[in-house]
Amino acid sequence: MSTRYLIIVNREPGVGALAREAIDLLLVAGAFDLDPAVLFMGRGVLHLTRSRAHGDGEPRPLDALGTYGITRLYADASSLRHAHLDHAPLDPAATVVEGDAIGRLIAQSDVVLSA
Amino acid sequence: MPFGADVKLAIAVYGAPTSSEAPYSALRFARAARERGHEVLRVFFYYEAVAIANALVVPPQGERDIGAEWSAFGREHGVELVACIAASLRRGIVDSTEAARYGLAAHNLREPFMLLGLGQFIEMAANADRIVTFVE
Amino acid sequence: MAALHLVNRPAADAARARCLASLGSGDTVLFYESGVLGCTVGSIDRRNAQPNVRYVALRADVERHGVAGRLDRGVAIVDDLEFVDLVASHKPIVSWI
Numbered sequence: 001m002s003t004r005y006l007i008i009v010n011r012e013p014g015v016g017a018l019a020r021e022a023i024d025l026l027l028v029a030g031a032f033d034l035d036p037a038v039l040f041m042g043r044g045v046l047h048l049t050r051s052r053a054h055g056d057g058e059p060r061p062l063d064a065l066g067t068y069g070i071t072r073l074y075a076d077a078s079s080l081r082h083a084h085l086d087h088a089p090l091d092p093a094a095t096v097v098e099g100d101a102i103g104r105l106i107a108q109s110d111v112v113l114s115a
Numbered sequence: 116m117p118f119g120a121d122v123k124l125a126i127a128v129y130g131a132p133t134s135s136e137a138p139y140s141a142l143r144f145a146r147a148a149r150e151r152g153h154e155v156l157r158v159f160f161y162y163e164a165v166a167i168a169n170a171l172v173v174p175p176q177g178e179r180d181i182g183a184e185w186s187a188f189g190r191e192h193g194v195e196l197v198a199c200i201a202a203s204l205r206r207g208i209v210d211s212t213e214a215a216r217y218g219l220a221a222h223n224l225r226e227p228f229m230l231l232g233l234g235q236f237i238e239m240a241a242n243a244d245r246i247v248t249f250v251e
Numbered sequence: 252m253a254a255l256h257l258v259n260r261p262a263a264d265a266a267r268a269r270c271l272a273s274l275g276s277g278d279t280v281l282f283y284e285s286g287v288l289g290c291t292v293g294s295i296d297r298r299n300a301q302p303n304v305r306y307v308a309l310r311a312d313v314e315r316h317g318v319a320g321r322l323d324r325g326v327a328i329v330d331d332l333e334f335v336d337l338v339a340s341h342k343p344i345v346s347w348i
Binding site for chain 2 (some may be wrong): 257259265283284329331332334335336338339342344346347
């Protein structure tokens, strides 16, 4: 049985090194065929909105997720509420999960990486 | 996985020595892992933690030299110490190869650290039985 | 195997709160660094928690922060070797940022 990976993204998007390096980790995991599930939590949920701060229409590093075979995206409901994003459409689209479901996502993973 | 059997451990360190305790906690863990007889496949330093690999660091009198301690650990146990090359270049930590490549005035990578790509992080995570990450 | 959660943040921290809201039955939470500061008497709220969750605190940090005699009775102290054993006996290992 192949290893099940979950990557939890806590870092917010931005032009700084930490933000870019978090996405790099995600994309390299995809490029190496880990087929990770990705959970956006805390400030990480800010990735799921096409923020004006980055210029509408500009490609985001995150837009490459599909190309790298990363399709299973999740977002923590509580973090979305804190960020006032709970009624906004998520872009890229992600399944919204609450506490218990997050525990299950973790329990179904062999390896959890933090980005 | 039988409890107590040799476990292949991968260690990731994200926090820098000057702004977090991550490299200190990770070193204690790494030493304990070896004491338990487990194999530490590699220690991968990412984000600000690459600062550990900067040899041009002079701790004040009486303070620990955590970079030197990691070097000693790596040598003593034959464990690969890797700083992410992209994160390191961003932050001015270069080895002689990269210094020559970019025409830089000097190089400062601490021995026996290596600069490798994120692919080596992923490979480490894939080959290990467990990966433990020490965050800031 | 149950998950091992690593928390190095004190009580008011959002990452710590996210961790404690995401536990599965039988999981272990290990508090270390300043995470031990949120483990004093009365701090462990089991009301809405998953069953059989074990809370432990790393000895070196408990002693460094001077909270050894003040931990919630639901938090056991473990040393570095036991930390390694917990890693070997749990899967996955989750570090909370």
